[in-house]
Amino acid sequence: MHAIKVLVVSGALALAATAASAQSVNWDKVDAALGRKAAVSGDVHRYGFPRTDLNVTLDGVTIKPAFALGGWVAFKPAHGGAMVMGDLVLLETEITPVLTTAGTTLGFLLGGAVVVETVFSWPGIGRLAAQGILNNDSQLVVGFTLFVATMMVLVNLVVDVLYAVIDPRVRY
Numbered sequence: 001m002h003a004i005k006v007l008v009v010s011g012a013l014a015l016a017a018t019a020a021s022a023q024s025v026n027w028d029k030v031d032a033a034l035g036r037k038a039a040v041s042g043d044v045h046r047y048g049f050p051r052t053d054l055n056v057t058l059d060g061v062t063i064k065p066a067f068a069l070g071g072w073v074a075f076k077p078a079h080g081g082a083m084v085m086g087d088l089v090l091l092e093t094e095i096t097p098v099l100t101t102a103g104t105t106l107g108f109l110l111g112g113a114v115v116v117e118t119v120f121s122w123p124g125i126g127r128l129a130a131q132g133i134l135n136n137d138s139q140l141v142v143g144f145t146l147f148v149a150t151m152m153v154l155v156n157l158v159v160d161v162l163y164a165v166i167d168p169r170v171r172y
Contacts, residue, residue: 025075025077025082027045030045030075034047034073036048038075043076043077044074044075044076045074045075045076046072046073046074047072047073047074048070048071048072049070049071049072049073050065050069050070051065051069051070051071051089052065054069054091056069069089070089071086071087071088071089072086072087073085073086074086092166092167095166096163096166096167099159099162099163099166100159102159103155103156103158103159106151106152106155107148107151107152110125110126110148110151111148112126113125113126114126114127114129114130117130118130125144125147128140128144129141129144132144160172
């Protein structure tokens with residue numbers, strides 16, 4: 001669950017950094033939101049999230065997990081916005097819930113595209129759908145709804161197939 005919170009906060013911060021492209025980023029607020037200070041290298045701000053809940057045992061010897069078994073997220077100003085990169089380490093038992101959350105998040109992203117593209121006047125399918133709603137263009141609205149529904153079905157199909165690939169106990 002902590003990994004999902006980190007991903008959500010990182011996405012929100014990336015959106016905020018992109019929205020505030022005319023202003024400089026207040027890294028103190030980013031530090032406060034993520035609950036830690038960044039390792040700064042040039043203009044890249046990297047935040048590490050080491051796993052403290054892992055018990056690694058090799059040949060009967062318990063080993064303290066190194067930083068490689070944790071996650072990280074890095075922010076870099078790019079083209080008036082922010083580029084976000086990261087890595088996430090999951091156990092086998094954590095893959096299925098994260099995959100489920102990632103699959104269902106696509107619907108929220110497509111729905112959020114309508115709001116974000118309209119507010120920031122960005123061209124895209126979300127703004128096109130909003131204009132269709134405002135202009136009472138029922139064919140465009142139905143087409144957008146059909147597109148979103150088709151994308152949700154396809155993503156759920158891919159997630160279900162990935163369940164079978166990841167977990168051999170799942171059979172269809």
